């Protein structure tokens with residue numbers, strides 16, 4: 001049955017249908033990224049490039065490494081004085097263990113109005129919705145106001161070295177004029193209570209600080225006195241790091257998130273009052289607290305340990321890895337604190353590092369993103385939030401592109417988006433895709 005489309009929308013039934021078909025078919029193209037270069041996005045890149053070309057666009061395929069393919073295309077806008085807008089989505093997915101799933105993770109099965117499979121929400125759904133929208137524009141003769149640059153990337157789920165990092169380093173010209181970007185991890189329905197559907201739009205990301213720690217000591221026989229044991233020294237350091245209570249650092253995005261979420265709960269806190277206790281406030285926000293709690297401070301979790309080779313031999317050194325995350329503006333504090341917590345006998349270095357991002361929430365772009373959601377779900381409450389982890393937006397930020405997490409999905413009560421993200425039985429309702437197509441069509445045309 002045909003669904004009604006408003007007179008000012010260019011979405012037709014074909015666009016709605018294609019968002020489902022493309023999501024399903026992209027899921028069937030297994031682009032599992034196991035890290036270390038073990039991935040091949042090329043078949044998925046060719047799939048999207050063919051469908052862009054059929055809509056009259058001229059997609060460019062770009063590879064740093066054979067098989068690790070990125071696709072970039074530009075749609076010229078009607079207002080040549082307007083800045084360009086980047087829409088990016090990654091083509092790779094995290095691994096899935098078929099034995100754990102209700103349906104095969106690469107089946108792309110559509111069952112009872114739901115598309116199942118790895119990538120259904122992260123993020124072949126968005127890849128498919130964007131494709132469906134630009135093809136609808138071609139059929140209807142619609143052109144957006146701003147130039148729209150579409151980028152489908154490889155390698156987001158690992159280092160981004162073959163994906164957005166490569167594009168930012170080597171093909172910056174393709175993104176000329178882009179000032180803002182939208183991509184994954186925002187604008188999904190988060191049910192914070194029986195009548196409290198939220199749409200968190202990401203306006204910031206914590207930075208990544210994966211650390212390698214090395215303790216050097218005196219090697220020797222396990223039966224001898226040894227006051228310079230590398231294992232003991234390292235163990236003390238990582239215990240301090242793991243138990244460290246990082247102080248609260250409220251960034252502008254997190255302050256806005258706290259203020260808006262509190263207001264929805266009838267609370268009007270003074271975040272600058274002496275003695276303001278963010279944990280106390282979070283305790284009053286119910287399920288919504290989880291949108292903010294991971295981003296009010298830096299964090300540091302020891303995750304890997306390596307030392308020794310025989311029970312009666314004291315090794316000369318020991319190493320550990322720590323997953324650290326830094327809030328925007330929290331980098332200096334992170335450095336100084338790590339120097340202090342590791343102490344003089346343990347060296348630390350960045351194993352992998354990405355800067356935090358901060359996007360303004362009082363910008364015209366954020367206002368338009370907010371309005372696009374509210375137009376199609378008037379009962380929904382848009383709130384800004386900061387992502388606890390990172391996305392390709394970090395790489396594109398090096399080109400001066402301000403990134404927002406905006407991959408719209410209207411989800412029913414009980415549908416736990418965040419549990420399905422990288423989770424078992426990842427899936428997306430057909431109706432959620434239809435909503436996303438309508439929102440993206442409206443936003444991208446009028447941005």
Ligand SMILES: [Zn+2]
Nearest residue numbers: 090122123184
């Ligand atoms: Zn993703």
